[in-house]
Amino acid sequence: MRYLFATLILISSYSAYAQESSDGPKNGITYTGKVSTPEFNGDMDKFLAENLKYPDDAREAAKEGIVNVYCLIDVKGRIHDPIIIKGISPSIDSEAMRLVKMMPSWTPAKARGKSIESNVRIQIPFKL
Numbered sequence: 001m002r003y004l005f006a007t008l009i010l011i012s013s014y015s016a017y018a019q020e021s022s023d024g025p026k027n028g029i030t031y032t033g034k035v036s037t038p039e040f041n042g043d044m045d046k047f048l049a050e051n052l053k054y055p056d057d058a059r060e061a062a063k064e065g066i067v068n069v070y071c072l073i074d075v076k077g078r079i080h081d082p083i084i085i086k087g088i089s090p091s092i093d094s095e096a097m098r099l100v101k102m103m104p105s106w107t108p109a110k111a112r113g114k115s116i117e118s119n120v121r122i123q124i125p126f127k128l
Helices: 002-018 044-051 056-060 090-102
Strands: 065-073 079-086 109-111 114-116 118-126
Touching (some): 044 090, 056 090, 065 090
Antiparallel strands (some): 065 079
């Protein structure tokens, strides 16, 4: 009986890793084992320096901080469904969204040698 109970626990914990996750990518698959993270192609600091336009109202109010944007990187490295998870002000948040939407394709995450969808948090600093 003890062995049967231990076996059932082992089987249920194994199957939990293979279940779909509502927090995961659109396809709902959760990968275990070695999974690479998506990477921005190029220099993020340079991209931001060349493209960030500090909103006038935020500059005048001396607003600073980091905007956190959560989005999906698909198998081709394209950004989908960006949302602000931590903002600063409406104008700064809008600028952060503009920047994310104009970013070049990323290198997608990989699992078992294949590109996969994955979620990523992008931090965009606003400093005067």
